[in-house]
Amino acid sequence: MDNLRKIIEPSLESALTDIGVTGDFWKKALGTSREKAQGDLSLPCFPFAKQLGRNPAEIAEQLASSLSGDFEVAAAGGYLNFKAKSEWLAQNVMSMDLTPGNTSVLIEHTSANPNGPFHVGRARNAILGDTLVRLNRLYGNQVRAEYYVDDMGKQVGVLAWALANLSKEQVDGILNDADNINPRWAGKKDHETVRWYQAAQSIRSNEGAEDIETAIGKLVHASEHGDDVVLAQFEQAYKPVLDGMLETLSRLGIEFDTFTKESEFVVNGTVSALMERLESLEIHGVADNGAHFLDLGQRGLKGKTDFFYRRGDGSSLYATRDIAYHMWKWQQCDNLINILGEDHKLQAKQVGMTLTELGEKVPDVMFYAFIKLPEGKMSTRKGNVVFMDDLLEEAKAHAASVVRELRSDLDEGKINSIAEAVGVSAVRFNIVKVSPEKGFTFRWEEALSFEGESAPFVMYSHTRACSIARKVGRAANFDSSGEIPSAMHELLRVMSCYSDKLGQSVNENKPHIFALYMLELATAYNSFYRDCHVIKDGTVSEFNFAVSEKARVLLNQGMIGVGITPLESM
RNA sequence: GGACACGUGGCCCAGCUGGAUAAGGCGGUGGCCUCCUAAGCCACAGAUCGCGGGUUCGAAUCCUGCCGUGUCCGCCA
Incomplete structure (x- = not known):
C-alpha cells in the first residue's frame, strides 16, 4: 500500500x-x-x-x-x-493513477521452432510471455511483442529435406498408425506437417542413412552461410507450420507485433562483423581446428568455461546469432525481456556475459521450469503429449456442459461463446497463477477446474458487477459517500493495492503476483456483494454503486491483463 | 562428477531484500438460494515449512553440509 x-x-x-x-x-x-x-x-x-x-x-x-x-x-x-481510515481510503481509491509506466519494452517470447504443433509444455512460454506483454501494456508501458523465427539450422533443415524427398505414402509408411494424426486436426498444417519431420527423424536414426545425413548437412551448411535459395526453400517448408501454430496462439488470445528471422543477421552481415569484434577481445581463444571461443572462466563462469561462437569452417552458431540479435534488439527499446525455458540458462548466461564484454546491456530473462505429465516428460515421439489444441477443445467442452447445466435460459450460440471464453481463460490462468520457476505437472482435473482459484472464479465476480450495472442502467456518481462496513473497507483496501501489485508484477517480471492479486480482488468483491447491496428494495445506494463500479472496472482491466476474457454474463 | 533451480497440511500453491498465532485453493465435515447470477458465501478439521548444523533479540526466509526432484554441462538449436 x-x-x-x-x-x-x-x-x-x-x-x-x-x-x-x-x-x-x-x-x-x-x-x-x-x-x-x-x-x-x-x-x-x-x-x-x-x-x-x-x-x-x-x-x-x-x-x-x-x-x-x-x-x-x-x-x-x-x-x-x-x-x-476508511473515508481516506475510499477517496484515494477513486482517484488512483492506473498507468504510471512510461518505458518502451521489447518482449521476446515463444520463438518456438516451427516444426510442429504446440503441446502444453511449449505453450507455457507463450502464455507467460503474452501475460507479461499484457501486464506491461496495462501498466502503461509501450510494448512490442516479438517472435524470433528460427528459420535456419538443423531442425528446419530436416523438415525441408523431408518435404522435398518424402511422399505422403512414404511418411505414412515410416510412421506407425499408432501415432496417426487426430482426425480432429486433419487439415491443420502444423499437425499434418510435423509427420514429415517425425518420419525424417525416424529414418535418420536408421542404418545406412549416411546419404540422407549428407544431404541435410549440405542444406544446413548453405543456410548458415546465407544461401538465399536454400533459405527460401526453408521458409516454404516452415511457413505453413508456423501459421498453424499461430492459429493456436491466436485462439489463446496471443498475437505478435513483429517477427524477426534468425537468418536476417547472417544475410545482412552483422553476424560476421560481430565475430570479428569478438576476435579482438582479450578472453578470445582459438581451438586446434580453427574454431573460436571466449574463455568466460576468466570472468567468473563456473563449470564449462569455453563458449564457442564460431565453427572451424567459419560459420556461426545459434548463440552467436542470438548475440547479434540482442544488439539489434537493444536499438529498438529501453528494456528487453526474454522468456526462456530453464534449459536455456547456461546459454543465456553465456550470451549475457558476452554482451557485457561488448559493453552492451544484459536483457531481463524470465526462466520457467517445464511442464510434465503425471506419466513423466512430455515427448511427441513417445506419444506422451497433450496438444494445446486438444486441451482447448476439452476445456471448451467441459465449460459448455457446465453452462448448459447452470443456464437453461441460453441458446446454443450464446453457450458456445461463453464456453470458448471460459475454456481459454481457465487454461491460461491455470498456468499463469503459479510462479514460473516451479516445476509443473499437468493434470486434466486441475486444468478443467472452474472453481476456487480459477479464471471462472474471477469471471463470475465480474459478471456480478456487470449485472448490477445493467440493472442500474446509468453511470455511477463518484462524489457520494456513505457508510463503510468491513467488507467494503476490505474491498477498498484490496483495490488500493492494484497499482502496487501490477507494478511489482511488471518490474519483477512475475505474472503470478498479479494473477493471484486478481483472485484477492474477486474474493473481496464477493464479500462486498454479499454485505453491501447496491440495490435495496428497488432503490440504488449511490455510494455502494460507485464502489461496485470502480471494482468492476479494475476487475475488467486486470482480467485483460492476465489474459482472462471479461464476459458480462455467464 | 560439476553448475543452476526447486522441496511448505492428503494434493496444488503463496510467502523467500529475516520480524507477531505460516496465507489461499482442491479434497474432507457441517451450514447458506421467497434476498443485485450458489462457477458463490460461512464454519470446522488438517503443517516436524525435506533433514542436520550455524548467524541473529528474532529464520519458511540468510550461510553451510546432506537427502530428494528437475535442468544444463555439443564447434546442436
Whole structure:
C-alpha cells in the first residue's frame, strides 16, 4: 500500500528523529501487516530497541501516541500497526493513477521452432510471455511483442529435406498408425506437417542413412552461410507450420507485433562483423581446428568455461546469432525481456556475459521450469503429449456442459461463446497463477477446474458487477459517500493495492503476483456483494454503486491483463 | 562428477531484500438460494515449512553440509 506509506513516512520520520533514531533503515522494515486485523502496514520496533537501549514495546507505545493523520495507529507487542481510515481510503481509491509506466519494452517470447504443433509444455512460454506483454501494456508501458523465427539450422533443415524427398505414402509408411494424426486436426498444417519431420527423424536414426545425413548437412551448411535459395526453400517448408501454430496462439488470445528471422543477421552481415569484434577481445581463444571461443572462466563462469561462437569452417552458431540479435534488439527499446525455458540458462548466461564484454546491456530473462505429465516428460515421439489444441477443445467442452447445466435460459450460440471464453481463460490462468520457476505437472482435473482459484472464479465476480450495472442502467456518481462496513473497507483496501501489485508484477517480471492479486480482488468483491447491496428494495445506494463500479472496472482491466476474457454474463 | 533451480497440511500453491498465532485453493465435515447470477458465501478439521548444523533479540526466509526432484554441462538449436 504505497499510497498509505506515503502519508505515514513523513510523520513517522519526524517522530523517530524526536526519540533519537538515526538513519532510514526503518523504511525497509515498514511492511505489509501479516494479519488484516492488525492493520495495513506494520513497523517492528526491535531494531530501535538496540539503537536506543530501550524496551521495544515501550518505544512502540510512545510512537503510537505521538503520531496522527488519515490513519489509525496502535502499538502491540513491540509492533506499530497502521490502518488507513476508511473515508481516506475510499477517496484515494477513486482517484488512483492506473498507468504510471512510461518505458518502451521489447518482449521476446515463444520463438518456438516451427516444426510442429504446440503441446502444453511449449505453450507455457507463450502464455507467460503474452501475460507479461499484457501486464506491461496495462501498466502503461509501450510494448512490442516479438517472435524470433528460427528459420535456419538443423531442425528446419530436416523438415525441408523431408518435404522435398518424402511422399505422403512414404511418411505414412515410416510412421506407425499408432501415432496417426487426430482426425480432429486433419487439415491443420502444423499437425499434418510435423509427420514429415517425425518420419525424417525416424529414418535418420536408421542404418545406412549416411546419404540422407549428407544431404541435410549440405542444406544446413548453405543456410548458415546465407544461401538465399536454400533459405527460401526453408521458409516454404516452415511457413505453413508456423501459421498453424499461430492459429493456436491466436485462439489463446496471443498475437505478435513483429517477427524477426534468425537468418536476417547472417544475410545482412552483422553476424560476421560481430565475430570479428569478438576476435579482438582479450578472453578470445582459438581451438586446434580453427574454431573460436571466449574463455568466460576468466570472468567468473563456473563449470564449462569455453563458449564457442564460431565453427572451424567459419560459420556461426545459434548463440552467436542470438548475440547479434540482442544488439539489434537493444536499438529498438529501453528494456528487453526474454522468456526462456530453464534449459536455456547456461546459454543465456553465456550470451549475457558476452554482451557485457561488448559493453552492451544484459536483457531481463524470465526462466520457467517445464511442464510434465503425471506419466513423466512430455515427448511427441513417445506419444506422451497433450496438444494445446486438444486441451482447448476439452476445456471448451467441459465449460459448455457446465453452462448448459447452470443456464437453461441460453441458446446454443450464446453457450458456445461463453464456453470458448471460459475454456481459454481457465487454461491460461491455470498456468499463469503459479510462479514460473516451479516445476509443473499437468493434470486434466486441475486444468478443467472452474472453481476456487480459477479464471471462472474471477469471471463470475465480474459478471456480478456487470449485472448490477445493467440493472442500474446509468453511470455511477463518484462524489457520494456513505457508510463503510468491513467488507467494503476490505474491498477498498484490496483495490488500493492494484497499482502496487501490477507494478511489482511488471518490474519483477512475475505474472503470478498479479494473477493471484486478481483472485484477492474477486474474493473481496464477493464479500462486498454479499454485505453491501447496491440495490435495496428497488432503490440504488449511490455510494455502494460507485464502489461496485470502480471494482468492476479494475476487475475488467486486470482480467485483460492476465489474459482472462471479461464476459458480462455467464 | 560439476553448475543452476526447486522441496511448505492428503494434493496444488503463496510467502523467500529475516520480524507477531505460516496465507489461499482442491479434497474432507457441517451450514447458506421467497434476498443485485450458489462457477458463490460461512464454519470446522488438517503443517516436524525435506533433514542436520550455524548467524541473529528474532529464520519458511540468510550461510553451510546432506537427502530428494528437475535442468544444463555439443564447434546442436
